[in-house]
Amino acid sequence: GGLRALLTWAPEILAWYEERFGPYPFSRILVVEHPTDVGVAMTAEGIVFLPRWFFARENLTASNTLTRLGLYVLAHELAHFWWGIGTGVDFDAENWLSEGLTQYLAISWYEERFGSEGGNLFVFDKKGLGEELVSYYLGFLNLREHLTELPYLELAFLGFDEAVVKPTREVRYDQVTPDRLYNKGYLVLRALAHLVGADAFQQALRRAAQEFRGKELTVAALKGIVEEESGQDLQRFFADWVWGEAWADYGIAGFRQRRTEEGYEIELTLTYAGTGTLPVPVELRGPEDRRKTLRWEPRGEAVETLTVATDFPVREVVLDPEHRVLDTDRLNNRWPRRYVWAMRNELPLDAYVVRADPSGAFALQYLNRFGFAVYPQERAAEGWVRFGRTGALSGWAQVQESLVGSVTLTRYLWATPRTGSTATYWEQVGALSLTLARLPEWAFGLGLSWSMGVARACAGSASLLLAEGGYGLSFSHTELFALGPHLYPTLTLSLGFASPELPSRFWPTLAELRFLALGEEGAPQAQNKAAAVLGLWLPPILPAYSLAQAALLSEVRPRLFLAAGQLWNDPEDRSTFLEVGGEVWITLEALGGLLVLQGVVGLTWPLLPAGPVLLYFGLAG
Ligand SMILES: [Zn+2]
Structure with a gap:
């Protein structure tokens, strides 16, 4: 049903392409779920494979949730x-000609059909609770901005940007x-x-599609055709943006204006950083929707001034309002800077998001790059800033009897595991963190965490804590082994030690054993701890069971475990604990499968000290 409904759109899309880029090259299309x-x-050739995954989730939470994504x-x-x-293309080095x-x-058709501005991905004809929910969480999503530009901003921010055309081994x-x-x-x-x-480019694509039908199109050939159709020399563009690694951040740092006899003279202060430039559209906005657009050709200097005459006073200046050029930072593209007051989920690429509530709490954030919040009622504040893939700085402070708070500096650790490809692959494998805290006693923490998932699967952490003349050490590591298809034994080892001077609230906690963690006073503590957990993940069950279309029960993964632990202050007097149990990890999906929730339900049987079987459950992100 879902496939058939989607396919009713195929003639419209194909007709749109045929009109612009020449006839469909095959005589029929086979579409396979x-x-x-x-x-x-x-x-x-002549066949499109669409995933069953999609059709199982199309009506999840609201009917036709995924229709536009499917289109x-x-x-x-x-x-x-x-x-x-x-x-054809050289899929190794020039796959850009295929996927780009x-x-x-696809995006050109989509924007002409559904509009290019604002939330254009999750739009519903009907009103209903499910539709409200999806709109609340995802209604802001714009196909071009959030599904193509945001990933580019992220890879540029993390320092993972490189040329779109290059051989895989490079x-x-x-x-x-x-x-x-x-x-x-x-x-x-x-x-x-x-x-x-746009017209010259469309004409060039039409020619390229026709001249290279059934042959191999190359980047050099495409460049030649676009040059012929536009009459422009594109050597620089291709060298910078296609074969090269150019990047650019265009910005505006302010403007001044003065009245002249004819109108107004505006002096723009423009900023630039990067290794390549493109002409940038600049829009001057005045009262009553008066607008003037000009073209700024950056000279590559850090600061430039540009003087423009208008016949209206300028209130706002926007660089590249339609996001036509590649720009690694859009927050500085407007003057005055833009602040979006978020009433529901929002993710502007060129503005701060501001949230406030009646208690006076206030937060300001830009993407995942930085944010801070103030809570006047709690007399508290917190903030964080990320430095690309290198690390982050975060902290909080609160006025209690005295000022308490902490500052943490984190350094992310990366590795390049072998994947079977000749290309280099980066995996974040851990973080090293330094914390200085006043609680109100001074405390100092050094932490190292690690996790790997590509070449092998393991995770763990180690830490050192200094406070009030005492110190504590902790270590934990889990290794996952592959025994057979969907059969993964795991082994966890944990150790903890605290010197007698360390305040007891910092002593090691034996939370590895489920029944201890479930105890009324929480998991017990002592100066020393040792624990081992043997686990076994069993093959998952994939029920694809719909909970009244509101959510989909998509996976149930059983796990068995045997856990043992010891706690002691005096080595001669150790408390030993032992349990055996089983649990199931349940994956629930909602909002068309775009929101995934995980929960756990389990039974644990304490063997030492012996006790009754306990039931537990929990929710994870
Ligand atoms: Zn593709």
Whole structure:
């Protein structure tokens, strides 16, 4: 049913492509719902594979939740009949010609059909509770801004940006290859279309699709065709943005204006950082929707002034209002700076998000880069800032009897495990953190955490704590082994030690044993602890069971465990604990599968000291 409904759109999409980029190169299309649980669509000659995953979640929480996302995927797959299938490409080095151009067609169609501004991904005809819920959580999502530009901003922020065209063996950041080819790839083509003009670019794509049908299209050939159709020399553009690693941050730091006899003279203070430039549209906005757009050709200097005459007073200046150029930071693209008062979920790429509640609590945030919050009633404040992939700084403070608080400096640790590809793949494998706290006693903490999932699967942490002349040490490590298909034994070892001077509230806690953690006073503490947990993950059950369409019970994973632990202050007098149990980890999905919740339900049987079987449950993110 869902597939058939989606396919009624295929003629419209194909007609739109045919009109602009030439006829559909095959005589028919076979669309197949592929039965695996992987949410990936694919295209081959005359065949489109769409995932069953999608159709099982299409009506989750609200009917037709995923319809527009599905149309975007369908538009992408159909566009491959022009790029990547209709014209062949070198998939190793020049896959951009397949995925980037396909994205360009799909997003162009989508924006013409559904509008380019604001929340255009989760829109409903009907009103209802489910629809309200999806709109509240996801209603702000814009296809281009949040699904293509935000991933580019993120990879630039993390220092994982590289050229869209290069051989696989030279790829340095393979973990972001899809974002680089599809999302940055789309943005590069959007910038090119803007540079040469939309009509010339469309004409060039039409020629490329026709001249290279059934042959291999190359980047050099595409460049030649776009140059011919536009009459522009594009050597610089391709060298910088296609084969090269150019980046740019355009900004505005303010403007001044004065009255003249004819109107107003505006002096813009513009800022630039980067290694490549593109002409930037600049929009001056005045009262009563008066607007003037000009083109700024950055000279590559850190600060430039630009003087413009207008016949209206300027209230606001916006650089690149339609996001036509690649810009690694849009927060500085407006003067005055923009603040969005968030009433529901919002994620502007060019503004601070401000939240406040009647108690006076106030928070300000920009993406995942920095944020702070003030809670006047609690006389408390907190803040954090991230430094790309390098690390982060965070802290909080509160006025109690005296000022208490802490500051933590975190350094992220990365490794490049072997993946079987010739490209280099980066995995975050841990964090090193330093904490200075006043509670109100001074305390100092040094922490190291690690987790790996690519070459092997393990996780753990170690820490040192100094407070009031005492010290504490802790260590924990879990290793996951592969015994057979979906059969994973795990082993966890934990150790803890506290010197007698360390305040007892910092002493090691034996929380590894479920029945102890469930105790009324919480898990017990002592100066020394040792624990071992043997676990076994069993094959999951995939019920795909719908809970009245509000949520989908998609996975149930059973786990068995045997846990033992000791606590002692005096080595001659140790308390020993032992338990055996089983639990199931349950995955629930809502909002079309875009919100995933995990919960656990289990039984534990204390063997030492012997006790009754206990039931427990919990929810995880
Ligand atoms: Zn594709």
